[in-house]
Amino acid sequence: MEKSASASNGVVKAVPASWNFEPNETLLGLTALSVRGVLGRIKAGMVEADGGGRPVVPMGHGDPSAFPCFRTAAEAVDAVTGALQSGEYNSYATCVGLEPARRSIAQYLSRDLPYTLSPDDIYLTSGCAQAIEIICSVLARPGANILVPRPGYLFYEARAVFNGMEARYFDLLPEKGWEVDIDCVQALADKNTVAMVIVNPGNPCGNVYTYEHLAKVADTARKLGIFVIADEVYAHLTFGERKFVPMGVFGAVAPVFTLGSISKKWVVPGWRLGWIVTNDPNGVFQMTKVVGSIKSYLDISSDPPTFVQGAIPNLLENTKEEFFQKTIKIIKESADICWEQLKGINAITCPSKPEGSMFVMVKLDVSCLSDIKDDMDFCCRLAKEELVVVLPGCAVGYKDWLRITFAIDPSSLEDGLHRLKSFCLRYKKPTK
Structure with missing residues (x-):
């Protein structure tokens, strides 16, 4: 050990020759x-x-x-204000989220699906970013890889790499309205591929996928034995001829994790309320214990603000079209x-x-x-x-x-x- 004198007060402090810590490279x-x-x-x-x-x-x-x-809807502001002023949402929430919020989100999303979601299909997160973090964490295993779109949101690669997974990029085709290059997906996949990501409506491309194209994506995932991570944070924000079709429509073909939030549609990204949804009528996620892994992750993770969770039922029900x-x-x-x-x-x-x-x-x-x-x-x-x-x-x-x-x-x-x-x-x- 070396010793050095403090310049400020003359106190001699022991300084180690080297420190035992270093940053995560x-x-x-x-x-x-x-x-x-x-x-x-x-x-x-x-x-x-x-x-x-x-x-x-x-x-x-x-x-x-x-x-x-x-500016966001007055009904959304009233919902959060009411939840906060009620004094009922100052405590910790359960790790998966408040049941009334999960039930209302399940009902809200079920409107666009051929089956009915239950509250147990919904896991609340601190925005869609945490949803990505969770999914990449629960998938991680030595040698695993995940297929992600190019161009695309590189946050998926960042979280995959941080968890020791490989990110492999498949192309989106600009000459075909940024459709997924299905042949590229099939060529990239191997026995260690666990999932593929699609973003619809598209960030960064502004595309909206047709029912027929999403059906091809689901069929490809089924053939490869992988599931689809559907990033639908821009759901229903469409203004062209094509209408939004949720990937969960094809949940019986291949299991789907749908990621979403109130950030974009309600224009409140700072409220940090998102979700992971298991669109899986065949119970594949239960059978493979993936949902158990999500619950375990949430047990050691932070939650979205409880008062925002408490506002969700009124926010979804009362916001005018x-x-x-x-x-x-x-x-x-x-x-x-x-x-x-x-x-x-x-x-x-x-x-x-x-x-x-x-x-x-x-x-x-x-x-x-x-x-x-x-x-x-x-x-x-x-x-x-x-x-x-x-x-x-x-x-x-x-x-x-x-x-x-x-x-x-x-x-x-x-x-x-x-x-x-x-x-x-x-x-x-x-x-x-």
Whole structure:
């Protein structure tokens, strides 16, 4: 042991020659798989004071709640206020969630299914992010792999890697409305594949899958002996010709874990209330003891706020359809603006018009631009020079693409797209 004197008070303290602890090396590389981490790097170089009084246009993160036009329903606020003021929800909840909340969610989701869910099919989580964390944790075993879409939400890979699993990427096909490449799924799967992930409506692509395509996905999963993780956090946020079809419709073909939350439809991501649903009329999850593993995980995990759980029955029952229609109307208007204005921006190509969620993927041709290295460089410069924040495709596994969030105030969106166009013109290569 070495000894050193404290400079502040002269007290001599024993200092070990070395410390026995060190960080988890796996965690140190996971920030690159985080949307928050990537956006943090982009915003770091942005100096608002140099923007000539212009506001920042946030077209990178899927959280429209800051805009007054996306304020949540009064009925939702009343439900939470009433639950909090009642004094009945200040205690710990059960690990799976309050039974009245689970029962109301089961009834709510059963409307779209050919069978009826029970409260025992519902597990409440702190948002959809924790639902992903739980599923990846209960699947983890040495050598296991999970199939995830590209482009896609890299949080699945981050949680899989953290739990010692391998993430294998199958392609989504832009020329086919971002459908799953079924042949790619079959080629990737092996005896250690446990599940495949689909996101519908799509983040980051804005696609909505048809009944027929989802049937093919279910049939493929059945043939491979795996289950489907259906990320449906944007359920029913559709505004094109295709209507939302839940993957749980095919639960009798292949078992499905459906992940969802109130975050997007009610525009309250900060309330942190999500769920895992077992769409499994054949009881496969019970037979394989996967549900037991979920309950065990929840026993050693944190819960969503009890008062928000207590508000769920009233929130689901009392929120008027007019609120949802208003939200969809604004998102559709913004999606239309985005689709039309992107057509006139050099170096950017949009392969398909978004029909759901809050995003669209566009291809970036850096060869048309001077002094721009890649999508990350593009986004950093755009933020610094124009105060417009968009997400580089590398953050969703698609280099030299961009994910644009259009769920912001339509006037702000038009302003942001105008600045994006000006930026691309400024860096446009001269015509020879």
